[in-house]
Amino acid sequence: MNPFLINNYLSPDYFCDRESETKTLLDNIHNQSNTVFFAQRRVGKTALIQHVFYLLKKKEITSIYIDIYATQNLKDFTNQLANSIYNIFPENKSMSKRFWEAIKLLRPIISVDEISGTPQLSLDITQNKQFEKTIPQLLHFLDVQNIKTVIAIDEFQQILNYPEKNVEALLRTSIQQLKNVHFVFCGSNQKMMHHIFNSAKRPFYASTKNITLQKIDSTIYAHFIKEQFEKHKFKINTNDIELILELSDSHTYYTQRLCHEIFANGIKTITADSILQTINHILLDNEGVYFQYRNLITPAQWNLLKAIAIEHKIEQPYAQKFMYKHNLGTSANVKRGIEALVEKEMIYYNTGVAKPYYEVYDKFLMRWLQYK
Ligand SMILES: Nc1ncnc2c1ncn2[C@@H]1O[C@H](COP(=O)(O)OP(=O)(O)OP(=O)(O)O)[C@@H](O)[C@H]1O
């Protein structure tokens, strides 16, 4: 089996580090606090939640995970919540009976998901007023089971896109009343997450503990990479591991992906050449997507993106030197371009460090732009 996972979590054996974040999350859960964390895309938010849930299994704490990225409104949210509770409780007979009694009042419809074959529950609710009651009811149901439960809501910033305007207040009020149910909120849009949790006028303000999730430390990652390869009798030296981490910028997904492909090649002695060949192969496979990106933004934005890629990290995009070197026009042009690229999530503004900087979000795209 390829030990470098690229789209799921299996067990601690395949999971690198995150020790302090894991400990903080577990401590918060044991101390009845809700936690929020934001991190850039593909750095390992979902995997961290799954890792914590894996460890909670042994502690008799029920864990519920919902990803609300695809939800459009309060109805979708309520259905996701109901559905995930339903999927947890059939395992426990007496519990599911009680769940059913509570939920019968909400006229549930059970269907089978065509792709996964798992049963899906949806509630036949048409009035907004009904939703406002359903969420507190579902949470109250969990709370009175006298079982410690953690609900992780992934891509939580999505609630800001719902047409209903009172979602934050509704959730905050229901959550506040719970004794046995606690929450982990996580999201990848920095601005929106900040808006929900750090604005003094908004319902969630000061209601949660924050953690930050940065990239995995490269020394720790290097150790992990060596160990995973060596377990399978691959040979790799320290310099070549450094090369991998440099190419992937130590960003979790890109590191995993590059290692995954190197492993998949099956050549037991890894060299700098074979690493470079592998990344070229990945970039070639993605080229179609990169050309599509180019069609989605203006030529000026594309030039700016390329300039940022070449610089790798840029602290002061409005400095004459940068604008002049890359022929980017006026600072007003650059300002507009930066805003558009941040909005489209083509570049990322890392403010979680002493000296904030801009960088291309997708690390493989960054390499491709540099090589072109
Ligand atoms: N600590 C880790 N050790 C090893 N692999 C990891 C680790 N964290 C994440 N991964 C792997 O990296 C990939 C990206 O992680 P994940 O999906 O958790 O990121 P994410 O931040 O939730 O991304 P997105 O913003 O796209 O939802 C996954 O395939 C996962 O298996």
Ligand SMILES: [Mg+2]
């Ligand atoms: Mg995720």
